Amino acid sequence: MHEFDLIQQYFTWTPAPKEVRVSVGDDAAIVQVAPNEELIISVDTLVNGVHFPLDTPAHAIGYKALAVNLSDLAAMGARPRWFTLALTLPKVDQSWLEEFSRGLKALASQAGIFLIGGDTTRGPLSMTIQVMGTAPKQQALLRSGAQVGDLIFVSGHLGDAAAGLAVAQERLSLANEDAKYCINRLNYPTPRIDLGTWLRGRASSCMDISDGLVADLKHLLKRSQVGAKLYHQQIPLSPALQKLNLSTALSFALTGGDDYELLFTAPKSFLAEIENYQSTSPLALSCIGEITSKIAELSIDYELVNLPDGYNHFQ
Numbered sequence: 001m002h003e004f005d006l007i008q009q010y011f012t013w014t015p016a017p018k019e020v021r022v023s024v025g026d027d028a029a030i031v032q033v034a035p036n037e038e039l040i041i042s043v044d045t046l047v048n049g050v051h052f053p054l055d056t057p058a059h060a061i062g063y064k065a066l067a068v069n070l071s072d073l074a075a076m077g078a079r080p081r082w083f084t085l086a087l088t089l090p091k092v093d094q095s096w097l098e099e100f101s102r103g104l105k106a107l108a109s110q111a112g113i114f115l116i117g118g119d120t121t122r123g124p125l126s127m128t129i130q131v132m133g134t135a136p137k138q139q140a141l142l143r144s145g146a147q148v149g150d151l152i153f154v155s156g157h158l159g160d161a162a163a164g165l166a167v168a169q170e171r172l173s174l175a176n177e178d179a180k181y182c183i184n185r186l187n188y189p190t191p192r193i194d195l196g197t198w199l200r201g202r203a204s205s206c207m208d209i210s211d212g213l214v215a216d217l218k219h220l221l222k223r224s225q226v227g228a229k230l231y232h233q234q235i236p237l238s239p240a241l242q243k244l245n246l247s248t249a250l251s252f253a254l255t256g257g258d259d260y261e262l263l264f265t266a267p268k269s270f271l272a273e274i275e276n277y278q279s280t281s282p283l284a285l286s287c288i289g290e291i292t293s294k295i296a297e298l299s300i301d302y303e304l305v306n307l308p309d310g311y312n313h314f315q
């Protein structure tokens with residue numbers, strides 16, 4: 001199959017949204033950006049065997065490659081709009097491409113983001129997606145706004161994806177149903193887009209959890225020049241993780257990666273609104289602690305934490 005036919009068959013989407021004046025097919029794409037909005041841009045690469053196990057289904061790879069990028073837009077409170085895809089393939093395998101593009105498209109149409117261009121090359125399997133989103137001027141959420149006394153929240157449950165990876169690598173055995181659930185959380189993370197946009201004007205800081213709660217919270221603390229105290233009993237664990245012994249479950253939740261939940265801070269006066277949000281959404285939001293004045297210091301149950309910093313590619 002020729003490269004142009006491949007692009008035409010799998011990556012030329014129609015109809016383009018009206019603000020996309022030129023899409024796949026020219027040397028570059030052209031989009032019209034509204035004057036009252038800011039453009040929010042992020043890029044992430046997924047490498048075979050590093051960011052997903054070698055035997056991950058193509059559909060899941062397509063979904064996850066976009067999901068991890070959408071999670072960054074969610075963390076900024078941005079509305080997803082357009083993306084580009086740089087795809088490196090060892091060979092042209094049409095059934096793989098069919099499944100990959102189906103997974104990609106399923107999430108793209110759900111999230112309202114449109115593929116406007118990319119690049120296709122031969123080599124070891126990897127993909128780089130650049131997402132572009134928009135938010136009203138000055139309203140995007142940053143890591144740097146946490147204030148002393150703010151409450152710290154996370155969405156969903158933590159540690160499921162890390163447990164899923166441990167199951168996939170046969171380091172952990174779980175009951176069938178729980179194993180399925182955790183592997184599904186690993187392969188199909190849910191970008192918390194609606195929560196992110198709802199947090200605009202409410203959260204004082206926000207980020208997504210990709211490398212583990214402890215590692216990511218430390219980044220937020222440094223950017224905000226504050227500290228944090230957490231309480232282990234408030235860390236949200238799924239029913240599957242609650243069946244493990246507590247220290248195993250907590251180590252997945254605190255230092256495991258790939259959760260793609262949102263971690264955010266907000267003033268105490270925000271609690272009532274959170275309860276309100278919870279009543280209209282199936283997504284759990286848990287208050288896990290409070291911001292302190294001790295710069296970059298993290299304690300759990302009053303003990304200072306010096307846990308391994310989550311996943312680091314160069315260790």
Ligand code: ADP
Binds near residue numbers: 024116
């Ligand atoms: P050029 O050589 O000018 O960079 P390419 O042959 O790489 O052009 O790409 C031709 C067109 O197809 C461009 O509009 C490019 O954005 C698009 N394209 C290439 N690969 C992909 C892909 N994997 N997904 C989406 N669009 C792609």
Ligand code: MG
Binds near residue numbers: 118119120
């Ligand atoms: Mg090119």
